[in-house]
Amino acid sequence: MEKETTIYDIAKVLGLSASTVSRALKGNPVINARTRAKVEECAQTMGYRSNAFASNLRTRRTNTIGVIVPRLDSSFLSACLAGMEEVASSEGYNLIISQSHESAKKEAQNALTMFNSRVDGVIASLTVENSDLSYFNRFRKSNVPVVFFDRIPSQTDSICFSIDNEKASYEATKHLINQGCRRLIHVTIKSHLDVYNQRIAGFLKAVETLPECIGNVIYVDSLSLEGGNLAAKKIIENNNIPDGVFVANDMAAVGCMTTLKEHGYKFPDDIAMVGFNNDPVATIISPALTTINYPGREAGMLAAKKLINLLNGEKNAENTRNEILNANLVIRNSSLKKKITHKISIH
Amino acid sequence: MEKETTIYDIAKVLGLSASTVSRALKGNPVINARTRAKVEECAQTMGYRSNAFASNLRTRRTNTIGVIVPRLDSSFLSACLAGMEEVASSEGYNLIISQSHESAKKEAQNALTMFNSRVDGVIASLTVENSDLSYFNRFRKSNVPVVFFDRIPSQTDSICFSIDNEKASYEATKHLINQGCRRLIHVTIKSHLDVYNQRIAGFLKAVETLPECIGNVIYVDSLSLEGGNLAAKKIIENNNIPDGVFVANDMAAVGCMTTLKEHGYKFPDDIAMVGFNNDPVATIISPALTTINYPGREAGMLAAKKLINLLNGEKNAENTRNEILNANLVIRNSSLKKKITHKISIH
DNA sequence: GTGAAAGCGCTAACAT
DNA sequence: ATGTTAGCGCTTTCAC
Numbered sequence: 001m002e003k004e005t006t007i008y009d010i011a012k013v014l015g016l017s018a019s020t021v022s023r024a025l026k027g028n029p030v031i032n033a034r035t036r037a038k039v040e041e042c043a044q045t046m047g048y049r050s051n052a053f054a055s056n057l058r059t060r061r062t063n064t065i066g067v068i069v070p071r072l073d074s075s076f077l078s079a080c081l082a083g084m085e086e087v088a089s090s091e092g093y094n095l096i097i098s099q100s101h102e103s104a105k106k107e108a109q110n111a112l113t114m115f116n117s118r119v120d121g122v123i124a125s126l127t128v129e130n131s132d133l134s135y136f137n138r139f140r141k142s143n144v145p146v147v148f149f150d151r152i153p154s155q156t157d158s159i160c161f162s163i164d165n166e167k168a169s170y171e172a173t174k175h176l177i178n179q180g181c182r183r184l185i186h187v188t189i190k191s192h193l194d195v196y197n198q199r200i201a202g203f204l205k206a207v208e209t210l211p212e213c214i215g216n217v218i219y220v221d222s223l224s225l226e227g228g229n230l231a232a233k234k235i236i237e238n239n240n241i242p243d244g245v246f247v248a249n250d251m252a253a254v255g256c257m258t259t260l261k262e263h264g265y266k267f268p269d270d271i272a273m274v275g276f277n278n279d280p281v282a283t284i285i286s287p288a289l290t291t292i293n294y295p296g297r298e299a300g301m302l303a304a305k306k307l308i309n310l311l312n313g314e315k316n317a318e319n320t321r322n323e324i325l326n327a328n329l330v331i332r333n334s335s336l337k338k339k340i341t342h343k344i345s346i347h
Numbered sequence: 348m349e350k351e352t353t354i355y356d357i358a359k360v361l362g363l364s365a366s367t368v369s370r371a372l373k374g375n376p377v378i379n380a381r382t383r384a385k386v387e388e389c390a391q392t393m394g395y396r397s398n399a400f401a402s403n404l405r406t407r408r409t410n411t412i413g414v415i416v417p418r419l420d421s422s423f424l425s426a427c428l429a430g431m432e433e434v435a436s437s438e439g440y441n442l443i444i445s446q447s448h449e450s451a452k453k454e455a456q457n458a459l460t461m462f463n464s465r466v467d468g469v470i471a472s473l474t475v476e477n478s479d480l481s482y483f484n485r486f487r488k489s490n491v492p493v494v495f496f497d498r499i500p501s502q503t504d505s506i507c508f509s510i511d512n513e514k515a516s517y518e519a520t521k522h523l524i525n526q527g528c529r530r531l532i533h534v535t536i537k538s539h540l541d542v543y544n545q546r547i548a549g550f551l552k553a554v555e556t557l558p559e560c561i562g563n564v565i566y567v568d569s570l571s572l573e574g575g576n577l578a579a580k581k582i583i584e585n586n587n588i589p590d591g592v593f594v595a596n597d598m599a600a601v602g603c604m605t606t607l608k609e610h611g612y613k614f615p616d617d618i619a620m621v622g623f624n625n626d627p628v629a630t631i632i633s634p635a636l637t638t639i640n641y642p643g644r645e646a647g648m649l650a651a652k653k654l655i656n657l658l659n660g661e662k663n664a665e666n667t668r669n670e671i672l673n674a675n676l677v678i679r680n681s682s683l684k685k686k687i688t689h690k691i692s693i694h
Numbered sequence: 695g696t697g698a699a700a701g702c703g704c705t706a707a708c709a710t
Numbered sequence: 711a712t713g714t715t716a717g718c719g720c721t722t723t724c725a726c
Contacts, residue, residue: 053403054719072429082419401703
C-alpha cells in the first residue's frame with residue numbers, strides 16, 4: 001500500500017500552507033498564478049489525488065447522483081442509463097444505480113440506501129406496483145432534488161418529465177384506423193401509473209373518432225414477451241379477433257405477434273400491429289414493428305441535465321418542470337395494410 | 348435543511364460516550380446488550396443516519412465497487428450489471444458504473460475516475476480496442492482488487508473469469524457440421540481479445556475434424572446489427588454462399604440473417620445459422636436462432652461475489668482464479684436442417 | 695495573496 | 711463494558 005499524498009505533503013515541499021494548496025488546487029482566483037502553477041506541478045509529480053471523503057465531509061456534497069429504475073435489463077432503460085452516465089460523467093458526477101424490480105418495497109429500500117449514502121440528487125422512474133411515495137419525502141426535507149422520468153408520479157410538485165403518452169397513443173391508434181382497422185385492441189398493464197393510463201386514454205379517444213370503431217383493452221401482468229404471449233392467448237380465447245392491435249410496449253407486442261403468428265394469423269393482413277418504445281427488437285421481428293419512438297438516451301441525458309441544473313442552483317430549471325419529450329410514430333410493415341387495400345381496390 | 352443527528356447527539360441524550368454509541372451501532376459484541384438496545388432505539392427515534400464520509404475517511408473504505416464495461420445498452424451487459432447489482436447491494440456495496448464505449452482512452456479515463464473516487468474494488472470487461480492495460484496497475488499498487496469478466500486480458504495475474512470460448516465455439520461449429528453443413532463461415536471482430544480469438548480457434552478446430560469441410564472467417568468492425576448486415580453483404584459479394592454461418596454474437600447474427608433473408612436465402616434450408624450469447628432477440632427472429640447460452644446475470648453475480656470475497660480478505664478466492672463459467676448450446680430452428688435431410692432421404 | 699486554526703463525524707488505540 | 715483522545719484530509723472563516 002503506497003502512502004497517499006495529501007495537501008499537507010505538497011504544502012511542506014513547497015513551503016506553503018495547506019490552505020493555499022487547497023485553494024490553488026480548486027482554481028481559486030485569489031491565489032497568485034505562479035503559486036498555482038507550482039502547486040499544480042508539484043501535485044502532479046507527487047501523484048496527489050484529492051480525497052473525496054475529507055472533502056465531502058466538509059462540503060457536505062458527494063458529487064453522486066442516485067438512480068432508481070425498475071430494472072436494468074431493458075433496452076429502453078439501459079439506453080436511458082447510458083444517456084445519464086454520459087451527461088453525469090462529463091459534469092463530474094458519479095452515478096449510483098439501483099433497481100427496484102417493480103417492487104415498491106425494494107424501491108423504498110433503494111431510496112433509503114441512496115439517502116443514507118447522501119447522494120446529491122436522485123433520478124427515479126417508478127415501479128408499476130407503487131402508489132405511496134412517502135419515502136421520497138425524506139429527500140425533499142433534506143433539500144435533495146429528485147427528478148422523475150418516464151414513470152412519473154401523477155400528483156407531485158417534483159420535477160418530472162415524460163413524453164405525451166396520450167398524444168402518442170392517439171397517434172398510434174389513429175394510424176391503425178387509417179389503415180382500415182375497425183376492431184381494435186389495446187394491450188397494457190393495470191397500474192396507477194399515468195404512463196399507461198394515458199396510453200389507454202389516447203387509445204379510447206382515437207377509437208371514439210369513428211362510430212364504427214370498437215376498442216377493447218386487455219390487461220396483462222407484465223409488459224414482457226411472456227405478457228405478450230398471454231395477451232395473444234386471451235385474444236384467441238375471446239374468439240373475437242381484432243384487425244388492429246396496439247400494445248403498450250415493443251417486447252409485449254413482439255410476444256403477442258409471435259403467438260398470433262403461430263396460430264396462423266398474418267401481419268399486417270389479418271391483424272395490424274403497433275408497439276411502443278422503438279426497442280431494437282422492433283426491427284428484428286418480421287414484419288418489422290410499427291412503433292412509437294421513445295428516445296431513451298435523450299430522456300436519460302435530459303434527466304441528468306435537469307438534476308445537475310438543480311444541483312447548481314439554477315432556478316430556471318423550475319420553469320421546465322414537467323417538460324414534454326418528443327415521441328413520434330415510426331411506421332413499419334407490421335401495420336401497413338394500405339398497399340394491400342390498394343391492390344384490392346384496383347382489382 | 349434539517350440538522351443531521353450525529354453519534355454525539357445520541358451520546359449526549361443517553362449520557363454515554365460517542366465511542367460507545369459507535370460501537371453499539373456497529374454491533375460490536377463488547378457492548379452490553381441493553382446499552383446497545385437503548386442506543387439503537389435512540390438512533391431510530393432521532394432519525395440518525397451514519398455519515399459514510401466521516402466513516403470512510405477513518406476506515407479508508409468506501410463500500411463502493413467500480414464497474415467498467417464497454418457499454419450499457421446491450422442485453423448481455425445489462426444482465427451482467429443486474430446480477431452484480433443484486434449481489435453488491437445485498438452485501439452492502441454500491442456500484443459506480445461507467446462505460447468505455449469501446450474506446451481504450453475512455454476506459455483509461457474511467458479507471459482513473461474510479462481510482463480517484465477510491466472504489467474498494469473494480470469489476471471490468473475490456474474494450475475491443477484495448478491492448479495496453481497499464482492503467483490498471485494503479486489499482487494493484489494500492490491493493491485495490493480488480494476482477495475481469497468476459498473480455499479478460501490475455502496475460503495477467505489478475506482474477507479473471509469467462510466461459511470456455513473455444514469449447515463453446517467448437518460445439519457450435521460441430522453442431523453445424525452435424526447438420527450437414529460443409530462450407531462454413533465464422534463472422535467475428537478483429538481484436539486482441541481472447542474472447543474472440545478463442546472463438547475463431549474453436550471454429551477452425553471443428554472445421555478441421557472433417558476434411559471436406561471448408562471454413563472461412565469474415566471480420567466486421569462491430570458485432571452489431573449493422574455489422575451483421577455488412578457481413579451478409581460481404582458473403583453475397585464473395586459469391587461463395589456458405590451452408591452454415593456461425594456469428595460471434597446474436598445481434599450480428601440477426602443482422603446477418605435479416606440481410607441474407609432479404610436476398611432470398613432461406614434459413615435453415617439454404618444456410619444454417621448459429622449465434623452467441625442467447626440474447627432475447629434470438630427467440631424473436633424467425634426462425635429462432637440457435638446460439639450459445641451465456642448466462643449474463645450469473646456472470647455478473649459471480650464477478651461481484653469474487654470481488655467481495657477478495658475485499659473481505661478471503662484468500663481462497665485466489666484458488667478460483669480464472670474460473671470457467673458454464674455455457675451451452677441452445678438449439679433452435681435457425682440451424683435445424685436435420686428434419687429436411689431426413690425427408691429427402693425418405694424420398 | 696497567504697497562513698493559522700478549527701472542525702466536519704467518525705473510529706480505533708489506549709486507558710480505566 | 712465504557713470513556714478519552716487523537717486524527718483521517720479537507721475547507722473555510724478570520725486574521726494579517
